[in-house]
Amino acid sequence: MKFSIDHKSPVPLHIQAENLLRTMINDPEHLNGKFLPNEVELAKQLAISRSTLRQALNKLVYEGLLIRKKGIGTKVAEPVISSKSKNWLSFTQEMNARGINVKNFELHVTWVAPDEKTANFFGIDPGKKILKLERLRGKVEGPFVYFISYFHPRVGLTGEEDFKRPLYDILEKDHLVVATLSKEEVGAIAADKFIAAKLEVEVGSPILFRKRFVFDQGDRPIEYNLGYYRADSFVYTVESVRE
Structure with missing residues (x-):
């Protein structure tokens, strides 16, 4: 041209x-x-x-x-994916609403002993094993987010669920657990060797890091989620209304 x-x-x-x-x-x-x-x-x-x-x-x-x-x-620059704190949905539901087909590059389910912080959040004995779900997700072109989720034993997940389905759809329809409140912490970190390999970036690259604390209708903790996002592919937006 x-x-x-x-x-x-x-x-x-x-x-x-x-x-x-x-x-x-x-x-x-x-x-x-x-x-x-x-x-x-x-x-x-x-x-x-x-x-x-x-x-x-x-x-x-x-x-x-x-x-x-x-x-x-x-x-x-390639268009970035946007996530909003308002009208909170599961990742799959949110991406589908934007017309983005989500691809799962990795999916791992294990039972682990929680660290002290996770055990305290759930209010459980550190010796009690909980379900850990790891998912590497993105578009067809490549991954842009790595999730690690821990679930309270009360939720009833067995590890045999089809985690390709929307997570909160599984909780609500299969286990009658409704996620109603999300408290989040968002910051920036440098990618270590493990995260860099997952997200296909250089070690030390900037990564958007989000912690999500999820509660049910009774304000009881049900999920502790860690999200690592490629900074060049994702933006997190917050809407605030002054009253």
Whole structure:
């Protein structure tokens, strides 16, 4: 695709370059992580200086529309997956509502002795084993989240359930346990070797880390969930209403 800039226009050159870049971003040729032409070629094509072009590029990098890799080039950022704290659903239900087909890359069920923090949350003896569910999930193109869930023995999970179904659908329909309240803590961590391998990122890469404490209708704890999300593929949004 050929682009040009009107050097006689009163619109500043860097603004024109920015608008052209926005057009390029939406062109099928450059979607889904494709690299843009290098700065030298693009600046030459547009007949502007590299500093003018870089000013436009920096604006779109700041907005998260482009990703610049030193020594490699600039590419279009892939759309991130969004999760909201309001209207809380299971992960599968939330992704389906956004038209995203969820793929399970790994699914492991084990019985483990809880650590002190988990045992205290559930109010159980640390020696009593609980069900641990691990799931590596994402889109067809690759995984973007790794979940670890622990469940209170009272819930009644056996480990034989079909965990490809929505989790809270299983709890409600199979075990008559309704998840009604979620308390969450969200932060950022650096990926260790284990998480980096799961999410296919470099060790030390930024990871969105979320703890979720889930309660039933009687405010009794039923699940303790840890979620590790690829920062380049996921954004967590919070809606607040002032009353």
